[in-house]
Amino acid sequence: MTIVLLVVVTFCFRLSPSAHRARQMLFVYLFCLAALVVLWFATPDDLGLLGRSLLTEPAWLDFAATMFFFSAAFFGGALQLYNLCDRGFSLRILVDMLEAPTGVVDVDYLTTNYSSGRGLVWMYRKRIDDIVAARFIGQVNKQIILTAKGEMFADLFINARRVLGLELPQ
Amino acid sequence: MTSSPALVALVAAAAWFVVFVFVHIGGVRAGFENARWLLMSYATCFLGTLVTAIAVTAWQHGLHAVILAAMMAVLTSACLLALYVPALYTVLTSLSVQTMMLLRRRGGTLSEAELYNRFASRKIMEHRLATLLSSGYVTHDGPSYRLTPRGRAIAKFFRPVNILWNLGPGG
Numbered sequence: 001m002t003i004v005l006l007v008v009v010t011f012c013f014r015l016s017p018s019a020h021r022a023r024q025m026l027f028v029y030l031f032c033l034a035a036l037v038v039l040w041f042a043t044p045d046d047l048g049l050l051g052r053s054l055l056t057e058p059a060w061l062d063f064a065a066t067m068f069f070f071s072a073a074f075f076g077g078a079l080q081l082y083n084l085c086d087r088g089f090s091l092r093i094l095v096d097m098l099e100a101p102t103g104v105v106d107v108d109y110l111t112t113n114y115s116s117g118r119g120l121v122w123m124y125r126k127r128i129d130d131i132v133a134a135r136f137i138g139q140v141n142k143q144i145i146l147t148a149k150g151e152m153f154a155d156l157f158i159n160a161r162r163v164l165g166l167e168l169p170q
Numbered sequence: 171m172t173s174s175p176a177l178v179a180l181v182a183a184a185a186w187f188v189v190f191v192f193v194h195i196g197g198v199r200a201g202f203e204n205a206r207w208l209l210m211s212y213a214t215c216f217l218g219t220l221v222t223a224i225a226v227t228a229w230q231h232g233l234h235a236v237i238l239a240a241m242m243a244v245l246t247s248a249c250l251l252a253l254y255v256p257a258l259y260t261v262l263t264s265l266s267v268q269t270m271m272l273l274r275r276r277g278g279t280l281s282e283a284e285l286y287n288r289f290a291s292r293k294i295m296e297h298r299l300a301t302l303l304s305s306g307y308v309t310h311d312g313p314s315y316r317l318t319p320r321g322r323a324i325a326k327f328f329r330p331v332n333i334l335w336n337l338g339p340g341g
Contacts, residue, residue, distance in 0.1 A: 056238070069246075092339070144269075144273065161261060
């Protein structure tokens, strides 16, 4: 089903590209999840070929494991692959270095030519626009303001960094 | 009463994963380098998962059940790691998350100029290049940088996905 999901996502991205690709992927995931539930109930436990000793029992555990494995493949696999390719800062630096004419580049070259010449300001604008769209922050007169929802998530991340013993942004 | 091999595998994988999370966090807090410590602690706990699932199942069941338990344990553990690592790196490296944390610690409001100065500057590029350097993806070439074979392989692997998914340059 994960392969089906990747194929459907590829068709969606190529034939009907959206500004919100992560949301588009989430819809495909929900569609595939529903199809998986139907398939699970429609097929026999042994799929007509497995021996009894190879069945996951009880049946509820088999169902739960199926849903978990598929969801993990999406949230930890397919969605992360998209995130890396579309938003990965480090990965994009590596690709820019690969595409550089000489292969040897300095910090100024990478800062100016980040993402095939779009630059770091474009990179950060994209992130600001995304967290504005998600209503974590708002923009008023060249000021960036954290929303109540943003505060809640910021606290969560701050606590996570504290648990890891890492310094917080000052 | 005998326990289900699948249930044994799932419980073993979940229990060992909890151990891994505690060991990993403990190591990061103690100052170990994150990526290497993550890999080492996970590999150890993965082995623990496999040995536990196989031993407990073999005690009560035959070979087929042991194979089922081992496969379930491997898959469950790998899935848990696949969910843990992106969440961890979001906290560690995401610029969006860092922006929100900075705003929270600075009273909830900052000027656009200050944020751009901090997160879209030469300094952030230097910082990320230092991380890539320590991870072995790039190397120094005089005052400049070039890709290592490992960095080149990563870049070459992901570039076709951008093309296939029509994502543009990305970043």
